[in-house]
Amino acid sequence: MLALDDSAIARDGKILILAYDHGLEHGPTDFEGLEERMDPQTVFDVATHDAVTSIAVQKGIAEGYYPSYEDDVALVAKLNGTSNLWMGEPDSAVNCSVEYAADLGADAIGFTLYGGSNHEIEMAEEFRDAHEAAREYDLPSVMWSYPRGQGLKNDTSAGTIAYAARQALELGADVAKVKYPGSRDAMEHAVRAAGGPNGTKVIMSGGSKVSDEAFLESVKSVIDAGGAGLAVGRNIWQRENPTELLDALEQVIFEEASVDAALD
Amino acid sequence: MLALDDSAIARDGKILILAYDHGLEHGPTDFEGLEERMDPQTVFDVATHDAVTSIAVQKGIAEGYYPSYEDDVALVAKLNGTSNLWMGEPDSAVNCSVEYAADLGADAIGFTLYGGSNHEIEMAEEFRDAHEAAREYDLPSVMWSYPRGQGLKNDTSAGTIAYAARQALELGADVAKVKYPGSRDAMEHAVRAAGGPNGTKVIMSGGSKVSDEAFLESVKSVIDAGGAGLAVGRNIWQRENPTELLDALEQVIFEEASVDAALD
């Protein structure tokens, strides 16, 4: 594992990734009611908030918009991803090479693995290539570790999320982005499964938009469970004014404040 | 994204691609009643019209005929394409490497993506390779972004066309060629989905032959919606004398004339 404390994508060992690949993964639907967010510039502006340690986008958006923001925020180049126009067994196209990501100024690579999918093996081998190429550039790798597909029924059970975290560790990811398993205990289980203090950092995946308080509570329980932070998309940029919630997240993640204190 | 304003395939940021790959995609049927158009020279002659900013053809035609026209028109080397003799899930063979296209004098590459097809992932990865190789030659890429196949029912709904435009942006295409979604509003939605002013340029795909006025009206609404222009094939070269319509298109696209003014 790379020492994330020295990495551009962490601050004091904590991580807040602003994820913005929904235009590819979900399509224009995710921007309903807030169409101006389809312009990546509006989300890069959000990413300049101090709470955000990196922004995660696909190649085209990095190429088009990151040059104006490279002094303000670190870049996680999300290497694979696919539209939901296609409705088969979970899989993901590798849309960007590591070499190209490095040229775009990436500070880390992002990579989805659908454990349990009929394509798990192929995806794991694509991750191998990406991971090893990233090491050539000293880039850490963040795995979107999402068990899904043929082999899975319930993909947010404590056992499944812990398995997802473990897979990230065994395969060499520096950070595992997993779904929230529903409780602090379950999250602690996942953090331990990822190898503990010297293992893979575990961060929570933000999911669809919920209330400020509910969201902060889950983030708080992740931090309390030893998680390293959060990757969040819709819960930030689907808000008219995300600054308030980012201020609160900064408190919870980096200052270890309580949710109540943070909401004040 | 590459700055298309400086590119050989745009003029004042506007684009008119004369597409001529129908012999491969549709076969001799498209030339019924106008067999002389099977001789590529007759279409290259049309492409010398000032309104045309580039001609898009497959490798063999570029190799055979472009040398005589390279001073008169820019070349979009269409890298993939397939006959309709085959009737399976939408897919497209990569018939030309970027290196070979560059040797042929290409000013840009063209690439089809069938989002929603069972072959979407494979095609996206082929596009990745083409896109990154094209960057080595400073060649922009034009994506024929056509959702089609297993996952799709209606491929010209506003949502689908906007998704197609977004996919082009996320994957790094400089220009997205999409079907006309039926209205100016829907086209504006697609242009916004492609990232807005600094994003991927959106152009309309010409489709099958219609009346001059109907065709110009749709082109006008594309321009009004912020689209960058048009790729047109049959609506030009299936006409006995395409000059008149090209004159009108020049007015609508480059001079922002009304359809009535252009038809005069």
Added chain:
Amino acid sequence: MLALDDSAIARDGKILILAYDHGLEHGPTDFEGLEERMDPQTVFDVATHDAVTSIAVQKGIAEGYYPSYEDDVALVAKLNGTSNLWMGEPDSAVNCSVEYAADLGADAIGFTLYGGSNHEIEMAEEFRDAHEAAREYDLPSVMWSYPRGQGLKNDTSAGTIAYAARQALELGADVAKVKYPGSRDAMEHAVRAAGGPNGTKVIMSGGSKVSDEAFLESVKSVIDAGGAGLAVGRNIWQRENPTELLDALEQVIFEEASVDAALD
């Protein structure tokens, strides 16, 4: 396209390929009643006739026998081909690399494409690699363009043969070998579909053995239709003494004689 007039496989822009890959494609059955023709030397001897501008064989036969004939006849190295022991959807193994063919002294490459087969896309991509590698050696490519398989019912209709010729042009073949579509008109259609005078040369595929006169009539109609000649196998080497027919073919193809005059 390469200028075939300067090529070793054409004479005065006309082509007569003696094809001898039947041992692979059809097996020993094709030699019934004339087993001595299984010895390639006997067919290479036939190929020394002045009417023959090249011989087309697979790698093993080129390697074993061409060294003794390289001063007497040009070589088309047929790169792909498959036994008919296998009875699935049409496909063809690539048995020889272009580099190896060039080392064997090839003057051109031969390549089969089964348009309409489930393997069309894979074969087209294999052709791309072969075509581009052949260009490195200045070798023209001859496409056996044979629509066949899942998508096809009648593979000698005028429309299908014209499509086959067009595919060869679009994909960059210098010569298209197509089945005889049954009439001079249909052949003219195919020649036009291949791009006309500056496009891909079209030659007729000989097919199974027929009478001298019937065969010469079809060849004559190909020449009259603007075709560049013929690839012939069984109609030559299944004859006890092929010289007489070759003499007649020379008259029809290179001297534009009538069939009656040629038969005299």
Added chain:
Amino acid sequence: MLALDDSAIARDGKILILAYDHGLEHGPTDFEGLEERMDPQTVFDVATHDAVTSIAVQKGIAEGYYPSYEDDVALVAKLNGTSNLWMGEPDSAVNCSVEYAADLGADAIGFTLYGGSNHEIEMAEEFRDAHEAAREYDLPSVMWSYPRGQGLKNDTSAGTIAYAARQALELGADVAKVKYPGSRDAMEHAVRAAGGPNGTKVIMSGGSKVSDEAFLESVKSVIDAGGAGLAVGRNIWQRENPTELLDALEQVIFEEASVDAALD
């Protein structure tokens, strides 16, 4: 075969591999009741016992934890492996290249082959690449030779285990890790099938946790049958205090003590 007597992973020609890839292959379930073993450091500590000649782990765990232990124990980099979230025909992703394993300080590579699986051929070819690359670094290869899948009913019969050992020999593995076939006679058969004294070394795979005595009896019969030792995972690290059993194993494997003597 490499001379294992000179290798870092053997001592006096005998082998005890501590296997710790269960987090990937079985998931967190294997750690139930002993969650602290999810921290790889606790198992690396176990591996410093003199009886252990190497530890076998996946890339991520080697990368994260081996640097602190490289003076204390040799490393078998297990190159392939897959989660059991996926439930299809047995297969295994190649998660680590040989080059990367060598950089991590590996003393040998480990590779699973599922003979009889629909993926046997693909896995054998992946092993070929790994084996030949490993030779470049003078690294021996240990094959987890586990017949399993479409072709198999009973995968621990004497015939199947001997076949597994033979496959390892024929394909070039230096060590074959096979399941215990149930008796000393059957194990002797497997050792002979692996080529005898100068062939591939055969070691027993530990399997799920059993009593100390039962476990030592099977190990003893392996040694008596001419086997080279043992790869053991759960039977060691699922114990609260593995030292006692490791002491006994050291007696049985390296001192050829009886089970009774070893248990004293």
Added chain:
Amino acid sequence: MLALDDSAIARDGKILILAYDHGLEHGPTDFEGLEERMDPQTVFDVATHDAVTSIAVQKGIAEGYYPSYEDDVALVAKLNGTSNLWMGEPDSAVNCSVEYAADLGADAIGFTLYGGSNHEIEMAEEFRDAHEAAREYDLPSVMWSYPRGQGLKNDTSAGTIAYAARQALELGADVAKVKYPGSRDAMEHAVRAAGGPNGTKVIMSGGSKVSDEAFLESVKSVIDAGGAGLAVGRNIWQRENPTELLDALEQVIFEEASVDAALD
């Protein structure tokens, strides 16, 4: 074709390959009743008999045992092969690269082609790579040409065996190893199909164990039919003392003795 008369694997243009890949292809079953033959050394000892011009084994066995015998017998490195644990459509893993085989001291490569199998095309392309790489090292190639699978009913008919021999010629094999087609006439047909005197050498595949006399009669008819010899496995090494039969084979193959004379 390479001139086999100058090759290490032939003597006076005749060939006797001792094949010993049964441990991989058939498993321990083939050694029942003669388990000592599982030790490759015992078979390499047999291969030192003057009648044997080469031994054919898989990579692991070549690596482990050939170094001690390289002055006594030539090596055919059998590059592909598969266990019969797997029971699908005939296919074969490529277990050894040509480069690696050359490093092991191989004098020729051996390669199986299952004509008529659903994997025929893939295997033919793997053979192409092996054949062309072998030429870099001046190594001849021996094709185990065994029609088998989806397309085949009776794989020892005269027509099928002749086709198998022809495929070897067309694809460039220097030697074709085919099943015995049942008669001298049928074997002559196969030899002619392989191109005659200057074509691919044809040798008979030994098959399962039969009586000395029956075996020698079939070998004699192969030699009389113009075949170049024999590849034999079980009929030699399944015998307690193979010397007597090898003495007789030497008479029949190299001295063109009658079976009666050879048996004396």
